[in-house]
Amino acid sequence: MRGWSLLLAAILLAAGSGWATAEAAGSGNRTNDRLLALPPARQAQVLASSFRKGCIGVSAFPMGVTASGKAKGNAYWSVRCKNGKSYVVQIAPDAKGTAVVADCRALRGTGRECFKRF
Secondary structure (H helix, E strand, O other), X not given: OHHXXXXXXXXXXXXOOOEEOOOOOOOOOHHHHHHHHOOHHHHHHHHHHHHOOOOOEEEEEEEEEEOOOOOOOOEEEEEEEXXXXXXXXXXXXXXXXXXXXXXXHHHOOOOOOOOOOO
């Protein structure tokens, strides 16, 4: 998990100022757009079931989508679990919606926080 945390933190830092809020379909990330179209409770369920860390999703929050740079098109979501843990999920704009998941604590020191828009 530490390796994924470091990778995610590096990606967040590298993306820098190229963040835009993903509030509507058409973000360029099909998986993100599909999630945005779901009811909030279903968003949390779908995200939590995708990473299987003993998380039963109770809330999800779309943090934003990178607008430029190497991470362009990556969508970021926060997920709060029934057990009190929270995760950040990076969703690639590829056909599979490849996800990288890290504990929200991995964002400490990056200038980003879970459950806050970019």
